[in-house]
Amino acid sequence: MxxxxxxxxxxxxxxxxxxxxxxxxxxxxxxxxxxxxxxxxxxxxxxxxxxxxxxxxxxxxxxxxxxxxxxxxxxxxxxxxxxxxxxxxxxxxxxxxxxxxxxxxxxxxxxxxxxxxxxxxxxxxxxxxxxxxEECVLLAHHVARTSDPGDTESNSHDNAASAAGGAAYLQVSALALGGFTNVQVTIRDSADDAAWLDHADGAFAAITTAPTAERIALTGTIRRYTAIDWDFIGAGSGQSITFMVGLNRA
Missing domain, CATH: 2.40.30 (Elongation Factor Tu (Ef-tu); domain 3)
Structure with missing residues (x-):
């Protein structure tokens, strides 16, 4: 502390x-x-x-x-x-x-x-x-991101696996699609910090505008390691999205 x-x-x-x-x-x-x-x-x-x-x-x-x-x-x-x-x-x-x-x-x-x-x-x-x-942990800090696609798997959060689900928060403060259709942000988890999967309930709604925010409920098991990924859908250039993601385990 x-x-x-x-x-x-x-x-x-x-x-x-x-x-x-x-x-x-x-x-x-x-x-x-x-x-x-x-x-x-x-x-x-x-x-x-x-x-x-x-x-x-x-x-x-x-x-x-x-x-x-x-x-x-x-x-x-x-x-x-x-x-x-x-x-x-x-x-x-x-x-x-x-x-x-x-x-x-x-x-x-x-x-x-x-x-x-x-x-x-x-x-x-x-x-x-x-x-x-809800008390959360920060899986993705609030900064601008331009890579397509991208993830935070190399900076994952390590916590004991839990079976009671939880919730995830997304805050998007700025968005430049640069011709892309939308952006998809997803919660991912892993048992070993190597093999990653999308959580079954981990997809936020497609992002087409900013500012916007969303909370999603996660059911079932959340594995030991957690991270997020994002993907600009479609084609374009000069893209940028400024967002953060927080995770709560029930």
């Missing part, structure tokens, strides 16, 4: 839009719902978990109305898939991947634009998580 500070925040992405250059604070507050179970005869208060978790998310930063910056991300008061990298933005190294957080859907409840004398305009928002907040 390690300590981290603000320079270690590698990405803040929602709906594919990168908010890293605008935000000064992001908070994810998770809570297990409890019910008091104190009964007659108890001398001390008792509580029990009811099996429901909740999360609220808040953001504060500088207002910017450039295309795909903070105003575009917040003004619609919509529900979006979100990912936050608190511990850097890099591929796995020696089998160890960076942790990140995936939010299946965060419903925005407020958007505040604030103007004050002698200050730059500010923007802030609050959200309620609609569904699960």
């Amino acid at each position: 390690a300590r981290y500070g603000s320079p270690d925040v590698g990405f803040i992405l929602q709906g594919g839009r990168s908010l890293l250059a605008d935000l000064t604070v992001v908070t994810i507050d998770r809570e297990a719902i409890l019910e008091e179970t104190t009964v007659l005869g108890d001398a001390d208060e008792q509580h029990a978990a009811v099996g429901i978790n909740k999360a609220v998310i808040s953001q504060e930063g500088f207002y910017d109305d450039a295309t795909d910056r903070i105003n575009d991300a917040l003004v619609g008061l919509s529900e979006q898939v979100a990912c936050v990298g608190y511990a850097g933005n890099a591929l796995p190294a020696a089998g160890v991947a960076r942790p990140c957080v995936g939010i299946k859907g965060q419903i925005q409840s407020t958007y505040v634009r604030a103007a004050s004398r002698n200050e730059l305009h500010k923007a802030s928002a609050a959200y309620i998580a609609n569904g699960i907040v």
Whole structure:
């Protein structure tokens, strides 16, 4: 384990839009719902978990109305898939991947634009998580990729095989197809870090535009080593895609 500070925040992405250059604070507050179970005869208060978790998310930063910056991300008061990298933005190294957080859907409840004398305009928002907040590992860091095809198999994540499935998150912040039809990104796994197969549920929807984001559910066994590949479909040149992928094992 390690300590981290603000320079270690590698990405803040929602709906594919990168908010890293605008935000000064992001908070994810998770809570297990409890019910008091104190009964007659108890001398001390008792509580029990009811099996429901909740999360609220808040953001504060500088207002910017450039295309795909903070105003575009917040003004619609919509529900979006979100990912936050608190511990850097890099591929796995020696089998160890960076942790990140995936939010299946965060419903925005407020958007505040604030103007004050002698200050730059500010923007802030609050959200309620609609569904699960998941602890993930970063299989593909948030950078531009131009190779066709490409993969991260030489920088795989090493973890014990698991049988309960999981989920994968994709955030695409920029795309230049260069004549290609779309891009396919897929989760792959391996028992030995040599023979790789696509996971049965590992294909994200074909990517034709950006920004965009998606969460997919993975069922069954996820083998020990995990990575991703991408492929520009069709023909073209000058292609580029900027994306990240996070994986959660259930």
